[in-house]
Ligand SMILES: Nc1ncnc2c1ncn2[C@@H]1O[C@H](COP(=O)(O)OP(=O)(O)O)[C@@H](O)[C@H]1O
């Protein structure tokens with residue numbers, strides 16, 4: 330068969346192909362162009378480029394095939410001719426596909442042509458020794474006994490151009506994926522870092538608190554804040570209020586433990602004029618004042634049993650009567666309650682109504698003690714230092730041994746105690762750097778005791794041994810080194826004293 334393309338044609342084609350391969354970032358598009366050039370210049374009727382993954386090879390660009398046919402072009406490694414070339418990396422030429430049992434025609438692209446008229450040439454797309462895929466073309470021929478050597482040579486060159494381009498593309502793709510992954514990671518990290526204004530804390534425990542605040546604030550749910558005194562319950566209650574839709578409404582705070590029982594009801598629900606002696610005029614209670622906003626009931630555990638049903642009613646029916654009044658008053662109030670008490674214990678001992686407990690405990694938020702999140706101490710310290718330096722027009726900083734003491738101190742008063750301690754340091758310190766002797770006595774005392782306790786614990790065993798050794802030595806001297814007698818004197822068995830004498834290496838003449 331005579332070549333129907335010339336040398337110049339070949340070079341033009343290669344030039345076109347290399348240009349096309351670099352034409353866009355879309356490798357499929359580029360390869361489709363390549364196949365078109367092949368068919369135009371080299372009279373090859375059909376062609377595919379298939380790329381290899383770990384266990385299969387699939388057609389990604391073709392000429393003379395429909396999208397459907399392209400989709401069907403997937404082969405396991407070793408399956409069919411394309412699979413074979415993808416697996417072993419050597420070219421295969423089928424001079425006449427009609428004679429070839431390996432020929433699968435999976436894509437169904439050649440149904441209309443008599444198989445005897447088609448030769449199939451298949452070369453690996455290799456970058457160095459890596460098999461990236463397969464380039465294959467169908468060549469129509471009229472007569473039998475054609476040599477395909479020239480075609481093969483050209484296809485190998487084209488395959489190597491494709492290989493470079495595919496490799497480059499894969500690298501770009503990998504980088505892009507890594508970039509996207511990193512972006513996604515960063516996004517996740519950012520998503521995990523909830524922030525709430527004015528509430529400091531980087532610890533995981535505080536992150537959980539921030540997450541709860543973000544979730545619960547926009548809802549209508551009542552919230553129960555739990556945690557020791559000074560852990561920030563009131564701060565969180567305010568944050569929830571200001572992050573809710575009620576932000577423009579009032580935030581009314583009331584401490585149930587702060588007022589004698591007799592006055593509580595009228596404080597909370599108000600009273601009518603003349604309701605009791607001294608009730609000179611009508612007065613609104615906290616619930617009424619909180620209408621359209623949030624009421625924060627601190628130390629809810631201290632709410633007397635007599636008042637608990639009334640609170641339950643406001644929560645459920647949103648209504649109440651003022652003390653000494655008949656008229657039912659309707660309010661729209663969100664309740665945030667707080668307690669440092671063990672409410673469950675209160676419930677089981679009958680101090681707290683179970684139904685109210687369940688009403689309140691719909692969304693509990695637990696504020697961790699400062700001891701449980703010591704990693705937040707330095708950031709809190711810095712925050713309060715800046716705050717009180719600003720307030721006092723000072724620039725006091727803190728020495729590292731103070732930080733050390735702070736990190737180890739128990740902080741029974743939690744953040745409130747830390748805040749007060751730092752305010753005091755800033756106010757009192759005459760030096761630029763506050764040091765240990767500026768600390769309040771209780772903190773210094775605890776840290777001294779802690780250090781002392783450590784020393785004693787370390788020293789104890791050797792002190793005991795020293796005493797024991799002296800006593801045994803004394804007994805031995807008294808009994809003229811008769812071990813049995815010395816043992817009896819000390820209340821030991823002969824075996825025990827023998828063991829101790831060896832242990833302390835006691836011998837006559839020892840001091
Ligand atoms: N995480 C925190 N970040 C900044 N300040 C805090 C934090 N937790 C508590 N505080 C401060 O500590 C003090 C006590 O907080 P508060 O909310 O009254 O505690 P609680 O109601 O639990 O007793 C307040 O001055 C508050 O601003």
Ligand SMILES: [Mg+2]
Nearest residue numbers: 559562563627
């Ligand atoms: Mg409080």
